[in-house]
Amino acid sequence: MELKVLDQEEIKVSESGGCAEGSCGSDNDQMAQLPESIREKVHNHPCYSEEAHHYFARMHVAVAPACNIQCHYCNRKYDCANESRPGVVSELLTPDQAVKKTMAVAANIPQMTVLGIAGPGDPLANPERTFDTFRQLSEKAPDIKLCVSTNGLALPDCVDELAKHNIDHVTITINTVDPKIGAKIYPWIFWNNRRIRGEKGAKILIEQQQKGLQMLIDRGILVKVNSVMIPGVNDEHLQEVSKVVKSKGAFLHNVMPLIAEAEHGTFFGVMGQRGPTADELQDLQDSCSGDMNMMRHCRQCRADAVGLLGEDRGSEFTLDKIEKMDIDYDAAMVKRAKIHDAIAEELNVKRSEKSDSVNSLSDVAEEGKSYRPVLMAVATSGGGIINQHFGHAREFLVYEASMDGVRFISHRKVEDLYCSGGDTCGDGETVLQGIIRILDGCKSVLCSKIGYEPWDELESAGIQPNGEHAMEPIEEAVFAVYKEMIENGQLEVEAEKLEKASA
Amino acid sequence: MSLSIIESCVSCWACEPVCPNDAISKGNAHFTIDPKKCTECEEAFADPQCATICPIEGAIRTAANEAFNPEGSLTGIPPEKMAAAMAEIQAR
Numbered sequence: 321m322e323l324k325v326l327d328q329e330e331i332k333v334s335e336s337g338g339c340a341e342g343s344c345g346s347d348n349d350q351m352a353q354l355p356e357s358i359r360e361k362v363h364n365h366p367c368y369s370e371e372a373h374h375y376f377a378r379m380h381v382a383v384a385p386a387c388n389i390q391c392h393y394c395n396r397k398y399d400c401a402n403e404s405r406p407g408v409v410s411e412l413l414t415p416d417q418a419v420k421k422t423m424a425v426a427a428n429i430p431q432m433t434v435l436g437i438a439g440p441g442d443p444l445a446n447p448e449r450t451f452d453t454f455r456q457l458s459e460k461a462p463d464i465k466l467c468v469s470t471n472g473l474a475l476p477d478c479v480d481e482l483a484k485h486n487i488d489h490v491t492i493t494i495n496t497v498d499p500k501i502g503a504k505i506y507p508w509i510f511w512n513n514r515r516i517r518g519e520k521g522a523k524i525l526i527e528q529q530q531k532g533l534q535m536l537i538d539r540g541i542l543v544k545v546n547s548v549m550i551p552g553v554n555d556e557h558l559q560e561v562s563k564v565v566k567s568k569g570a571f572l573h574n575v576m577p578l579i580a581e582a583e584h585g586t587f588f589g590v591m592g593q594r595g596p597t598a599d600e601l602q603d604l605q606d607s608c609s610g611d612m613n614m615m616r617h618c619r620q621c622r623a624d625a626v627g628l629l630g631e632d633r634g635s636e637f638t639l640d641k642i643e644k645m646d647i648d649y650d651a652a653m654v655k656r657a658k659i660h661d662a663i664a665e666e667l668n669v670k671r672s673e674k675s676d677s678v679n680s681l682s683d684v685a686e687e688g689k690s691y692r693p694v695l696m697a698v699a700t701s702g703g704g705i706i707n708q709h710f711g712h713a714r715e716f717l718v719y720e721a722s723m724d725g726v727r728f729i730s731h732r733k734v735e736d737l738y739c740s741g742g743d744t745c746g747d748g749e750t751v752l753q754g755i756i757r758i759l760d761g762c763k764s765v766l767c768s769k770i771g772y773e774p775w776d777e778l779e780s781a782g783i784q785p786n787g788e789h790a791m792e793p794i795e796e797a798v799f800a801v802y803k804e805m806i807e808n809g810q811l812e813v814e815a816e817k818l819e820k821a822s823a
Numbered sequence: 824m825s826l827s828i829i830e831s832c833v834s835c836w837a838c839e840p841v842c843p844n845d846a847i848s849k850g851n852a853h854f855t856i857d858p859k860k861c862t863e864c865e866e867a868f869a870d871p872q873c874a875t876i877c878p879i880e881g882a883i884r885t886a887a888n889e890a891f892n893p894e895g896s897l898t899g900i901p902p903e904k905m906a907a908a909m910a911e912i913q914a915r
Contacts, residue, residue: 510837513875515870
């Protein structure tokens with residue numbers, strides 16, 4: 321495949337990064353490495369900024385049902401209220417209904433900054449429905465950011481239209497740049513009125529994706545690349561994908577784990593293809609991160625999700641409910657602007673506090689000694705603080721504390737009761753046992769409160785519950801616990817080696 | 824001469840926009856083809872468009888009620904090779 325070599329201009333931009341703006345601190349904020357122009361575009365976008373996802377909400381409208389390719393991880397029977405994953409929706413909307421729903425949500429959830437079209441098919445395989453929705457929204461609700469995600473096959477034909485509607489965020493799912501690997505993921509594509517199978521089809525898809533990516537970058541449209549990590553198929557290859565898309569100018573790479581439960585009825589699910597473990601995913605994300613700004617907070621949400629990432633308030637905005645709502649959008653816009661300003665202000669304060677408080681380990685660490693990094697789980701319902709009861713958490717955010725500071729690693733979803741028992745799983749594991757399993761590798765779990773029973777079980781599983789940092793900012797609390805662990809002598813590397821030797 | 828859609832259709836909408844004759848509509852249980860409008864895309868395209876984009880093997884039938892896309896034609900794995908393919912995938 322031909323790769324465009326970065327020209328000098330581009331290299332200059334990426335090297336100067338955010339540092340030239342004086343805001344590139346010593347912390348590991350993923351956004352700090354980006355040029356100011358990009359940070360301005362993504363600072364309140366929950367899907368593009370890890371920080372923003374604690375405060376700002378997004379929604380998807382399901383206006384685009386048809387698809388022009390087959391992916392082995394997708395089942396085109398998408399109508400389901402109980403499942404949360406891409407490609408699934410409860411009700412399909414017409415563009416008019418979607419516009420109405422978007423304005424209703426924006427008025428009722430002022431933190432909602434972003435409207436995306438993400439299916440349940442491919443938005444660009446339904447260009448009339450997709451662009452009608454965008455056209456209306458860019459006129460009626462100019463304070464909402466519009467984005468779209470696509471498999472890329474029809475992208476080159478749509479770039480001009482996308483630019484016209486002021487869509488400055490596009491996500492392309494790129495799982496491979498090698499047709500041989502592509503043939504294992506995409507059995508066929510629909511192209512020029514024919515079904516093209518195997519490597520030949522995959523090659524066309526890959527060429528269209530790369531061409532579309534380049535065209536978007538040339539027009540100054542921000543591009544994020546999504547990749548599904550499929551063990552034994554594209555796992556090692558995704559490092560190459562990361563390099564290629566970065567060299568073309570994509571600003572963020574989101575490597576997501578394959579979802580392949582047999583009951584979802586996808587080809588991979590039915591055939592018994594496994595998804596990656598949390599460790600495998602993190603290792604791959606870490607090895608790509610040398611080349612590329614990585615996204616780790618994706619929740620792989622439904623094509624009709626509403627709310628903060630990790631929550632779904634879609635049931636509050638069904639068609640019959642929005643029909644009864646009376647929306648004064650001009651008034652809503654004023655309110656929304658005030659709330660967005662207040663959040664921005666809060667974030668500024670937090671950032672300046674953070675640089676003071678998360679400083680160094682010098683008061684606890686002994687010189688010459690090194691200390692192991694530690695994973696900790698956090699229960700939060702948003703706002704970047706530890707504010708959720710252990711028993712109410714539907715997911716946990718995992719942070720790594722190390723001598724370099726605190727960084728966000730991933731989220732771990734509490735599996736639904738609906739999926740975790742009965743015929744399919746069969747092992748009769750309790751919800752708590754399920755949580756202990758998903759928190760594997762974490763040394764501590766920080767929450768606002770926790771009951772006695774889970775406390776004991778967590779402790780015996782080697783995960784220390786901690787309710788002492790309720791209502792504190794997450795990263796500060798994680799750092800404080802890390803310091804305690806160092807003070808208590810739990811993390812010295814030499815000590816660990818001795819333990820291993822005597823074991 | 825007309826193609827038809829049977830109940831294994833998952834109502835994914837892929838066929839509806841590609842029909843050159845507007846012969847396809849969403850029925851209650853699944854999508855249906857109006858036999859008065861369907862031409863099987865003869866002369867217009869090399870292959871009938873609905874059957875060319877349909878992701879479900881067996882869902883679209885020929886005028887003789889045979890599967891236009893028989894088992895294995897869309898996954899690329901013929902039935903006799905299924906067990907071997909599954910074993911290979913599960914070893915990943």
